[in-house]
Amino acid sequence: MKKILLLMVISFVASNLNAQQTVWGYLKDSISNEPIELASVTNTNKKQTVITNNNGLFKVEISKDDILSISAVGYRYYTFIYSGVIAASDTIELYLVPISRNLNNVTVQNSGISQYTLDSLERDNEFKEAMISPPVKAVELSNSGAGFGISLNRLTNREKSKRKAVQLFNNSEKEAYINYRFSAAIVKKYSGLKNEALQGFVQRHRPTYDWLRKHPKEEDVKYYINDKLKADRKSNKN
Structure with a gap:
């Protein structure tokens, strides 16, 4: 069953939880396991964006409770709250899910429709489905392999969480537009x-x-x- 984890909380073994930390990571395709080049990794709290290299490698400065939003052309978004600090020697692996082409009444071959528009329509459909779907399990495995995720539907204040999710989605769409242009x-x-x-x-x-x-x-x-x-x-x- 297809599920979209709108907001994830990754828990890392940590010391000095309030300090800013340099985190290294690899971004990969969830199906092919190939690196994703020139994707944007944005610290939405600090409004700083870094770009993955040709090996999918990135380095980002982050503090406890900062939100990272990851965007690449042709992929769903990945957004999570950083809830700790990893050891300096650790490198996280994150995976983006390719966007499917199941849009009703949209012809992909139509040259008048841009790649960004198609991606955006699909992401918007999936986001709306996730917002109105029944609550999912409170705890789900994170796709980083480094911790666990908490479903948006089970956060303390559901309506507040939804508003935050909409804001994050809109910000991610802006990053996706920049990536496309x-x-x-x-x-x-x-x-x-x-x-x-x-x-x-x-x-x-x-x-x-x-x-x-x-x-x-x-x-x-x-x-x-x-x-x-x-x-x-x-x-x-x-």
Whole structure:
């Protein structure tokens, strides 16, 4: 039975629970086990986003009770509350579930429908189903392999939790839109960058959601990338 865990709490063996911690992790496809490159990992509390490299590796700064939201084109979201601190030598593994193509009345082959629109419609359908579905088990296994998850439906204040879930979903949709408009393929196309140089550029110069909505054409992104390339070259000369 397909279930969506809207909000997860991962519990780690910890000391000094209130300190900020650097966490390393790998992001993988839940079916193929292949790494997911250039996905966004956002600390929603600190409003900081990092990008996974070509091996799916990421490094993020996080404190107790911070919320991480993970987004990649073609995948469902993964969001969890960090409830502890892992040892410096530990690396977590997280998995994203690919989005299915079971949308009613939508023709995937229609060239007028973008990948982002299709993904967004599917995620929205799944989210709405999860919000109105009967409560699931209070405790479910986390997909990180590092702890346990608590279902949104069994959190203390259900209505408050739902409002928080909606907010997280909307924020994740914004990250997904940025991923789509400022994708690795587009940046590589106009910059010629590859591998670590590409990852670094995408992370340093990731545009805001509001900027992209105000500049809806790919040509706008092209000029944005060119401007940032010039700024990087100028900075490297100094």
